[in-house]
Amino acid sequence: MNIQYAYTILYVKDVPATMEFYKKALGFEQKMRTPENDYGELKSGETTIAFANIELGLSNFKKGFSQSEPDKQPFGIELAFVTSDVDETMSNALKYGATLLEAAVTKPWGQKVGYLRDLDGFIIEICSPIQSKE
Numbered sequence: 001m002n003i004q005y006a007y008t009i010l011y012v013k014d015v016p017a018t019m020e021f022y023k024k025a026l027g028f029e030q031k032m033r034t035p036e037n038d039y040g041e042l043k044s045g046e047t048t049i050a051f052a053n054i055e056l057g058l059s060n061f062k063k064g065f066s067q068s069e070p071d072k073q074p075f076g077i078e079l080a081f082v083t084s085d086v087d088e089t090m091s092n093a094l095k096y097g098a099t100l101l102e103a104a105v106t107k108p109w110g111q112k113v114g115y116l117r118d119l120d121g122f123i124i125e126i127c128s129p130i131q132s133k134e
Helices: 015-026 053-059 086-095
Strands: 007-012 029-033 038-045 048-053 076-083 097-104 112-117 121-129
Touching: 007 015, 007 053, 015 029, 015 038, 015 048, 015 086, 048 053, 086 097, 086 112, 086 121
Parallel strands: 007 048, 076 121
Antiparallel strands: 029 038, 038 048, 097 112, 112 121
């Protein structure tokens, strides 16, 4: 059996607004969006970041699901994005509506890491590459 990780799908209130945030704040390009604006995908390397609206999610999960809320405690999951300039990337994301969760710090292993929340309250990690110690 051959399997690969293909998508992360976040269920959000407004697919076009969320996609616009990720495009402006982090520089991703749109891969596709349905004419109904209930689902869209961004190009982000080998794995696609996708967004579906709450109504589509509720149609998929008959018993419902916990929705991310910006004013409530975030889920224990994050989207991690590697960049050569953590501070600039975080600053740009904040300019487009992200909220600061944790300021960037350098970890003992040398990686710089900061945490934001997107428009829907999901955690975004902005980090530098981990340097191999070989």
